[in-house]
Amino acid sequence: DTGVSQNPRHKITKRGQNVTFRCDPISEHNRLYWYRQTLGQGPEFLTYFQNEAQLEKSRLLSDRFSAERPKGSFSTLEIQRTEQGDSAMYLCASSLEGGLYEQYFGPGTRLTVT
């Protein structure tokens, strides 16, 4: 059973550019989550999906951020017009349906905005 995978692992972009990250969850997991982690902090929730439905978005997710999970499998997180403050590790996790199960995390995508 493969774990959660994320691509790319690293992304360096210039301020103002758009970036897109991909997450492939564990195959039997219905729930998919996105978190952001900055240096020295714990992960902060961004949004989550149950199948293809996006059920909650954090206030951290400004209008420049959009996430999709079109077929209830992989998900993408797009950041438009990146800012230096967007530099962080973006983590994806998945879990079984029900939400009280443990979430399994991918290796993350480290974004650096120059």
Added chain:
Amino acid sequence: AQKVTQAQTEISVVEKEDVTLDCVYETRDTTYYLFWYKQPPSGELVFLIRRNSFDEQNEISGRYSWNFQKSTSSFNFTITASQVVDSAVYFCALILSSNTGKLIFGQGTTLQVKP
């Protein structure tokens, strides 16, 4: 508001010492789950344990043990006979039954185990 506090920012021990990582949480919900995750230098968060709010039994798994006390809203994690491979950042996290979509993490405790 819900919150998880890990007051110890960094802990340094010598191999074979026992070490306890503290976690205190705040919630008004009566049904919730608590978790511990390990984040080694490679960066990937590794699930260690899940505990529900109705089960206050302590749990032991090899060198790891967890002490859950609702009376003090604490869920502490002890590593017995620490090893260099235990060096990592450890996060305590909370999820509420009223909002099962998100884990609320503490700020983490960096554990350094020296040989």
